[in-house]
Amino acid sequence: MKSTIRTCMASVAIAAVMAAGTVAAQADTWKYAFEESLTEVQGVYATKFKEAIEANSDHTVELFPYGTLGESADIMEQAQAGILQFVDQSPGFTGALIPEAQVFFVPYLLPTDQAHLARFYKQSKAINEDFESLYEEKGLELLVMFPEGEVAMTTKEPVRSCADLNEVKFRVMTNPLLVESYKAFGATPTPLPWGEVYGGLQTNIIQGQENPTFYLFSTKIYEVTDHITYTGHNNFTTAVMANSDFYSGLSDADKKVVEDAAVSAYDYIVDYQKGLAESELKKIKEAKPEMTITVLSEEERACFKEAASVVEAKFIEMTGDSGKAILDQLKADLEATKN
Template sequence: MSFLKKVCTLTAAVSVTAMLATGAAQAKNFKIAVGDSGGSSQEATGLGFKAALEELSGGKHTATLFLNGQLGSEQDTVNDAAIGTLDMSLLAINNVTPFSPTVGVFSLPYVILSLEDAETLTQGPIGAELTENTINDAGVRIIAWTYTGFRVLTNSKKPVESVADLQGLVIRVPKNEIMIDTYKSWGISPTPMAWSETFAGLQTKVVDGQDNPYTTINAMKFYEVQNYVTEIRYIFSIEPLIVSEQVFQELSAADQEIILEAGKAATAASAQFLRDKEAEIKELLVEKGMTISVPENNEQEFIDLATAAVWPKFYESIGGVEKLNAVLAAIGRDPVSQ
């Protein structure tokens, strides 16, 4: 029995009983904005949520995914969800950070070093605290976590194996201060650009490169406009599924429970998708003509520059150095000195 089936089976009886007790609420088709295209980790999360939602609600509720930013930029969808004009959005955590800065702890370079680290942090007390912060700060609730993998660098010009090799390249980054400052620590000034404009920017050579996980690079067909990959792995990309808190509070208690349980199933589906697909996608990108490089000395030069320059700058916005140390302790790493 799949994990999704187990979650649905364990919770279905409770959910159905609660629905009977509170009366039949109106059926709903939840609109979910999705930044990425078909075949992406975001889509896998969305489909996992939809399947669990339909099963747990006995077919009463469903969801429709609007892929490829059809409903607006990722940051725009946070605003739309906050005011209740959009039900849900699947987006990169760095696009939530401007609205709820404490989630930026997950975007600090070289904090999360594995999928297991990401699961521990998002599904434990730290993830719960950040969810509460996001409700209070932005009016949206995180109900599931997408694990998209490490952001790796791509470019159209040359292999990159060292910080020196980065010089002269024009790199697109999201409009996120942590990511911008990380590249600055490596000696270049990146170009902030909306996700919806990125493919065209690469195609027209406005920018030479960008960084994203392998699953996203493949789903967005960046191999058509990029030749080189460098496994810098500076951020493990976490992409939450958020629901409008206004929409959530309008649901019955039973339906709220269904949404939360479907979110857990979607999180599990995302982790399994990454485990199943990433190596396969990496091989496919090589077949498509991309050359993959590994940085010299296991990225130590990149790590030292980024952590020294970026971590201290953002202690205050994430809630203090003690918040970072709590994250590091949760995944068995040494604290930073205060």
């Protein structure tokens, strides 16, 4: 019943968006949907982006948080169709559309050091040049990618090694490589849209999921799990895109306004996230003192790191020469932005 109501509400919201005008290039009000609430990281980024656009142009930006226009797949379809001018979506969902984007789910590719990540996303050739053409082929203009924090596993039983994930039904995004990652880790990967995760954990349909720390608190996912484990295997990446036809139809002045807004919002969100994981983890402990929080040692991470090589090989198998070139360039970019 809840799913039906949510679908109906999304349909009404979409109809309202379309009624406001679908000729994106002529619109004075630009529509921007994302996968989180207004107070979560994507929402904070979107708010700063909106403020910059409105301060430097006559345009306004209307924001659509998670759920107002449906699930992640829905907002991507709307962005490609030109109903939305902007969309923020993780490569976790975009990976089925753009296979090379799955590279961000190769375990232990990205560092956990947030300062290094901030430099990497801003300066990476792979992100800022190579991915641009891949997104464009799908009717999308890639504006920026940014990190949302180290991914943590939340489970009902403790995790100290891959063996502890044996037969655990672990929720993953609908991403082929993420499925392969959790297979390699020993779990039973179970793709589910986010709207079904809390209930799935509550009813034991699934027994685990992964997300950055701030999201574990804001979505109250800690209420239906008992253990948070940091394996250091990934950092959550998200991407802000524009509809290609809309973007190409903008004047040079408006393109500059959009590009400058994307950069200024990036700088803000990187600074905003400093200490965010620690503060939200503290809130989780206050809300649920019995929650166990574990950071695996290098020895305990060994099996996960061993699995990473299997996943990397699978990524190259899935994406061929194009994927390998992206992976090699990302590795070079990471090395170049170490200091």
